[in-house]
Structure formats: C-alpha cells, structure tokens
Amino acid sequence: MEAFTIHTGRAVPLRRSDVDTDQIIPSEWLKRIERTGFGAGLFSQWRADEGFVLNDPAFAEASILVAGPDFGTGSSREHAVWALQDYGFRAVISPRFADIFRGNALGNGLLPVQLPAETVESLQTAVEQDPTVEITVDLAAREVRGAGLVAPFELDDFTRWRLMEGLDDVGLTLRHEELITGFEATRPGWLPSAV
Amino acid sequence: MGRTLAEKVWDAHVVRRAEGEPDLLYIDLHLVHEVTSPQAFEALRLAGRPVRRPDLTLATEDHNVPTTNTLAPIADPISAAQVEALRKNCAEFGVRLYPMNDPGQGIVHVVGPQLGLSQPGMTIVCGDSHTSTHGAFGALAFGIGTSQVEHVLATQTLPQRRPKTMAVTVDGDLPAGVTAKDLILAIIARIGTGGGAGHVIEYRGAAVRGLSMEGRMTVCNMSIEAGARAGMIAPDDTTFEYLAGRAHAATGPDWDEAVAYWRTLASDDDAVFDREVVIDAASLTPYVTWGTNPGQAAPLDSLIPAPADYADPAARASAERALTYMGLTAGTPLSAVTVDTVFIGSCTNGRLSDLRAAADVLRGRRVADGVRALVVPGSMQVKAEAEAEGLDDVFRAAGAEWRSAGCSMCLGMNPDTLSPGERSASTSNRNFEGRQGPGGRTHLVSPAVAAATAVTGQLTAPAQL
Numbered sequence: 001m002e003a004f005t006i007h008t009g010r011a012v013p014l015r016r017s018d019v020d021t022d023q024i025i026p027s028e029w030l031k032r033i034e035r036t037g038f039g040a041g042l043f044s045q046w047r048a049d050e051g052f053v054l055n056d057p058a059f060a061e062a063s064i065l066v067a068g069p070d071f072g073t074g075s076s077r078e079h080a081v082w083a084l085q086d087y088g089f090r091a092v093i094s095p096r097f098a099d100i101f102r103g104n105a106l107g108n109g110l111l112p113v114q115l116p117a118e119t120v121e122s123l124q125t126a127v128e129q130d131p132t133v134e135i136t137v138d139l140a141a142r143e144v145r146g147a148g149l150v151a152p153f154e155l156d157d158f159t160r161w162r163l164m165e166g167l168d169d170v171g172l173t174l175r176h177e178e179l180i181t182g183f184e185a186t187r188p189g190w191l192p193s194a195v
Numbered sequence: 196m197g198r199t200l201a202e203k204v205w206d207a208h209v210v211r212r213a214e215g216e217p218d219l220l221y222i223d224l225h226l227v228h229e230v231t232s233p234q235a236f237e238a239l240r241l242a243g244r245p246v247r248r249p250d251l252t253l254a255t256e257d258h259n260v261p262t263t264n265t266l267a268p269i270a271d272p273i274s275a276a277q278v279e280a281l282r283k284n285c286a287e288f289g290v291r292l293y294p295m296n297d298p299g300q301g302i303v304h305v306v307g308p309q310l311g312l313s314q315p316g317m318t319i320v321c322g323d324s325h326t327s328t329h330g331a332f333g334a335l336a337f338g339i340g341t342s343q344v345e346h347v348l349a350t351q352t353l354p355q356r357r358p359k360t361m362a363v364t365v366d367g368d369l370p371a372g373v374t375a376k377d378l379i380l381a382i383i384a385r386i387g388t389g390g391g392a393g394h395v396i397e398y399r400g401a402a403v404r405g406l407s408m409e410g411r412m413t414v415c416n417m418s419i420e421a422g423a424r425a426g427m428i429a430p431d432d433t434t435f436e437y438l439a440g441r442a443h444a445a446t447g448p449d450w451d452e453a454v455a456y457w458r459t460l461a462s463d464d465d466a467v468f469d470r471e472v473v474i475d476a477a478s479l480t481p482y483v484t485w486g487t488n489p490g491q492a493a494p495l496d497s498l499i500p501a502p503a504d505y506a507d508p509a510a511r512a513s514a515e516r517a518l519t520y521m522g523l524t525a526g527t528p529l530s531a532v533t534v535d536t537v538f539i540g541s542c543t544n545g546r547l548s549d550l551r552a553a554a555d556v557l558r559g560r561r562v563a564d565g566v567r568a569l570v571v572p573g574s575m576q577v578k579a580e581a582e583a584e585g586l587d588d589v590f591r592a593a594g595a596e597w598r599s600a601g602c603s604m605c606l607g608m609n610p611d612t613l614s615p616g617e618r619s620a621s622t623s624n625r626n627f628e629g630r631q632g633p634g635g636r637t638h639l640v641s642p643a644v645a646a647a648t649a650v651t652g653q654l655t656a657p658a659q660l
Contacts, residue, residue, distance in 0.1 A: 017509040031273040033233035076324040078340035104340035190449035194253035
C-alpha cells in the first residue's frame with residue numbers, strides 16, 4: 001500500500017449525496033480480474049454527460065474529490081476505490097462515508113476525510129469559484145487546509161500510523177499467528193465445516 | 196450491564212485486543228464468489244501464502260452466470276474468464292466450489308443458509324455487501340472488500356473496530372398483505388440510507404419474531420441499504436427448526452450443545468443500545484421505491500413526493516435528481532406508474548417462499564401484454580423445490596420466463612439487463628441509477644407486488660386485483 005502523509009492538490013466538487021459504488025464504477029467493469037485500469041470506468045455513466053463536473057477541463061488536474069454526504073453507499077466493490085485512485089484521486093472529502101467504502105479506502109491508502117457538511121459546502125464553493133485553488137490534506141496533523149480554511153478531522157492513531165507507514169493488514173496480522181492458532185483450539189467442535 | 200446479541204457474538208470471536216487498535220476477529224465462515232475474489236487470490240499467489248482454512252471457505256458462481264442456456268459456454272468472454280479464474284483459484288487453493296449447473300449452485304447468500312452453514316453466533320463474511328442476510332440466524336455477518344477477502348483467506352481473521360448497536364423494534368403484527376420486504380423498505384425510508392452507518396442493527400419485536408426464516412433473511416439482507424454494518428435477529432425456535440437436519444448442521448449431542456449455546460445469545464434485558472427506533476407494524480402497507488436510492492420509498496397507495504416536501508437541502512436535491520432520472524412527476528399516484536419488466540429473484544427475494552408468494556398471485560392470471568416477467572430462483576435447490584411444487588408451470592402458464600439460478604437482473608452483470616429508459620418492478624435490493632442496466636429505472640417491490648404488477652403492467656398490490 002502506498003503511504004499517505006500529506007497531499008496538496010486541486011479539488012473537484014461533486015455536489016451529490018448518496019454517491020453509490022454502482023455510480024463510482026458500474027458493474028460491467030467488475031468482470032475484470034485485474035486490480036488496475038479502472039480509472040477509465042470511474043463515474044462512466046455520469047461522464048457520458050458533457051456537463052458532468054469531471055468533464056470540465058478546469059478540474060482535469062484535481063486529485064481531491066469533495067462530495068456530498070453518504071459517499072460510497074451500496075455494493076462492497078473495492079473496485080470503486082481502485083477506480084478513484086487509478087483516475088488520480090488521493091483523498092475524498094465528504095460529510096459521511098459508507099462503512100465498507102471507508103474500510104476499503106483505508107486499506108488502499110485513499111484517504112477518506114470526514115468533515116462537517118458546512119465545511120464541505122465551503123470547500124465546494126471555494127473550488128467552484130477558483131478551480132486552481134490548492135487544498136492540503138495533512139494526515140500527520142489530521143487537518144485540511146486551503147481556501148482560507150483550516151479544518152481538523154478525526155482518524156484514530158492506529159489507522160493513521162498504518163497509513164503513514166503504508167503497512168498492509170495481512171502482514172500486521174500474521175505477526176499474531178500464534179494467537180490465531182490458540183483461538184482455533186478453543187472453537188467448539190459442532191461449528192460447521194464447508195467441506 | 197447486559198450485552199446485546201451483537202456484542203455477545205463479537206466478544207466470542209476476539210482473537211486479540213490491544214489498546215487503540217481494532218479487535219482482531221476470528222471468522223467462522225468465508226463465502227466467496229467470482230467477482231470480488233480474483234485479485235485476492237492473485238495477491239496470495241504473489242506472496243506465496245496458502246488459504247489458511249479452506250474448510251471454512253465456500254465458493255459459488257452467481258453474479259456473472261447466465262440464467263438461460265446454462266449448459267453452453269458463457270458467451271461474454273470477460274465473464275467467462277472471471278468464472279474460469281474462480282475455478283482455477285478454488286482448485287489451486289483447495290476451496291470447495293459450487294459451479295454453474297451443479298445442484299448446489301446459487302446466489303452465495305441463498306446457498307449458505309440452505310446448506311445449514313449459516314448458524315447462530317457465527318461470524319460470516321463475504322466480498323458482497325448483502326452478507327448481512329445471514330444475520331437472520333443471529334450471526335454477525337457483513338460484507339467486505341477484496342483486500343479484506345485476501346486478509347481472511349490468509350489469516351481467517353479480520354481487524355475490525357467495534358460497531359455501535361441499534362435496535363429496530365417492530366411492535367404488533369404485520370397486517371395481511373404486508374411482507375418482510377415491505378417492512379424493510381419502510382424501515383429504510385424511516386431511518387434513511389445513512390441511518391444505520393457505523394451500527395449493527397438488531398431487529399426485534401413481535402412482528403420480527405413472527406417472520407419465517409426466509410422473511411427474516413429478506414429483512415437482514417437490506418440492512419446495508421440503511422447503511423448498517425450488519426443486521427441481526429436473535430435466534431429462536433423458528434431458527435432452530437429451520438436448521439435442524441440441514442446438511443451442515445450438527446446432530447445428536449452436538450446439536451443439543453449448539454442449541455443450548457444459541458439460546459444464550461439473545462440481548463440481555465438490561466442491554467443498552469446506542470440508538471433505538473420503534474415502528475408500529477399495524478401502520479404498514481405495501482411499500483415501493485420511487486427514487487434512485489432505497490430510502491426513497493413510500494406506500495404504494497400514496498403519491499410520488501415532491502422535492503419541496505424535504506426540508507434538508509441534500510435530500511431535496513437528491514429527490515429532484517431522482518424524479519428526473521426516473522421520469523416521474525411529483526403528485527402522481529405510485530399505482531399509476533407503468534413498467535416494462537418485472538424481475539422476481541435475487542438474494543433479497545429469490546427463495547422458495549418468495550416464489551410461492553409470486554405464484555399465488557399469478558396462478559390463473561396472465562402477465563400483461565408488453566410486459567416481460569423474469570422469475571429467477573436464488574439457487575438450483577430453490578429451482579428444484581419450486582419445480583417439484585409445480586410453480587414453474589404456474590409462471591410459464593402466466594407468460595413469465597422461468598430461469599436458472601443466479602444474481603441475474605439484480606445487478607445486470609449477466610445478459611439479463613434493462614435497456615435505457617426501461618422501467619422495472621424488481622424484488623431486488625437496489626434502485627440505483629443504471630443498476631439493472633445503463634439508463635434503466637428500478638422500483639423495488641415485494642414478490643407479491645411484483646407479480647400483481649406483472650398482471651396489470653402498473654405498480655399494483657395483490658389486493659387491488
């Protein structure tokens with residue numbers, strides 16, 4: 001996983017709530033067995049509309065997505081995170097994220113930044129007025145800066161450390177393999193086997 | 196202080212707890228399908244890691260599979276390659292697979308319960324958000340992403356933050372003609388698509404206790420549509436009767452020991468939930484969705500709401516956008532909305548009781564001219580059971596298509612899709628833009644309403660026929 005410490009870049013406003021993962025990456029893209037190349041499918045149905053904000057050349061270089069509440073609802077498809085990253089996004093800012101999307105994003109180093117709705121609205125307005133304005137997402141300081149704002153966000157110490165080190169969970173968990181083996185010895189014999 | 200059902204199951208699975216870190220939870224059952232697993236198996240291969248517990252892992256082919264001509268090779272080369280990848284991965288890593296045409300094949304969330312693999316008190320995960328279905332048994336079951344699929348394959352555990360708990364209590368009895376699907380649509384309409392975020396919902400109350408296991412699965416299935424991490428129902432005699440004698444359920448003294456444990460799982464009387472919602476069952480009627488998220492639902496006998504009805508600006512904008520996408524006008528009766536397609540199936544409503552409910556409406560009636568009606572059983576076993584009862588004859592005689600098992604038009608990954616602008620009444624779980632095919636418009640309904648709608652060509656409750 002790519003480490004995340006601090007990122008500065010342009011932002012694109014997505015003024016929609018309940019952006020579900022079917023919109024982020026439609027199901028026709030899920031047939032692929034690779035982990036890369038999903039950027040072309042990002043918001044593909046919406047991008048068919050010329051007026052869609054991601055088609056605006058002013059936002060072509062954006063690497064931070066500033067979206068409405070309940071971002072990433074619906075399907076558990078991690079392809080949504082891969083598509084956002086492949087397209088060039090490093091962070092998504094929203095007043096609220098769906099749980100599975102948030103977990104998938106944190107597992108891949110795409111930072112989900114939860115900020116109050118008014119702050120998100122201010123950021124959207126600021127980048128609409130000046131698409132060249134740069135926003136800094138600082139994980140070390142746990143704050144978003146730019147457009148005249150300094151907005152702190154919450155993320156637990158452990159997750160922050162894991163992201164800043166770029167560590168993957170499997171490696172961390174396998175350090176505790178003896179505990180897993182010990183737990184397995186205590187499982188009741190009547191639990192089902194799939195075999 | 197007492198503990199909730201969710202807390203009891205959680206506590207029984209903590210492998211490691213450390214201050215400030217997520218708990219490391221043991222996973223009792225990992226269900227796998229072709230769409231969200233190939234990248235996870237590939238990562239194991241690259242790292243030289245085995246599947247730690249193939250005996251606690253089960254795979255089935257469901258999302259991509261065609262539901263007609265299933266004996267022919269899959270026509271779509273990309274779908275075919277994905278299904279082939281699952282077969283190779285399962286063979287290489289020693290995972291049991293139910294492939295297309297196998298009598299055990301079906302939608303992953305129908306297969307687990309029908310085998311008796313989904314049991315009270317277990318932790319169950321799958322790379323699919325509708326894993327919440329298995330919570331109907333009093334299991335803690337939730338959807339995960341592909342990196343987490345890899346994690347569970349490699350370690351049989353998952354690091355997770357302890358969720359909050361929420362009680363949704365449905366007092367009283369559901370009126371005649373109101374089903375589990377109507378109940379969950381009404382709950383989501385009430386609490387919203389983010390209402391359960393960060394929480395595990397426990398469904399309680401007389402109306403929930405009165406549901407069959409299949410009805411309970413319908414309710415828990417759509418917990419994710421309310422944003423919840425999982426949905427659960429405490430196990431009781433209904434649960435034990437369903438499980439007894441199933442292929443993977445314990446027998447003899449083991450069964451007695453299991454049941455004795457399962458009886459301890461119900462939330463304690465003094466347990467405290469972080470949030471509580473109470474719903475009066477008697478007030479419910481058949482529900483349908485009118486918009487593009489599952490929270491945009493209303494009683495079938497009501498009018499399509501106006502954006503101005505919503506005080507919250509985000510909800511108002513969302514309603515406005517939804518009406519435009521759906522091609523609907525505020526203030527028109529929902530019962531006047533006409534459809535081109537009716538889809539009966541999915542992990543929400545593709546079980547035998549769902550097909551019976553639809554067949555009861557269609558028996559002796561005809562699907563309206565110009566309406567395409569698809570009936571897709573949730574598993575090959577459901578298909579066989581339905582055929583043994585003659586339900587397939589009822590559907591065919593009515594002019595509906597009787598298909599093979601799979602996810603089908605729920606998400607349109609196989610050839611069963613809506614064309615742009617087409618409108619469906621669907622017993623599935625998501626009415627997102629383009630969910631059933633680009634430009635398609637979806638109204639979520641119960642199986643009974645789907646069948647009645649097929650007869651009239653417009654959204655209809657059976658009582659109106």
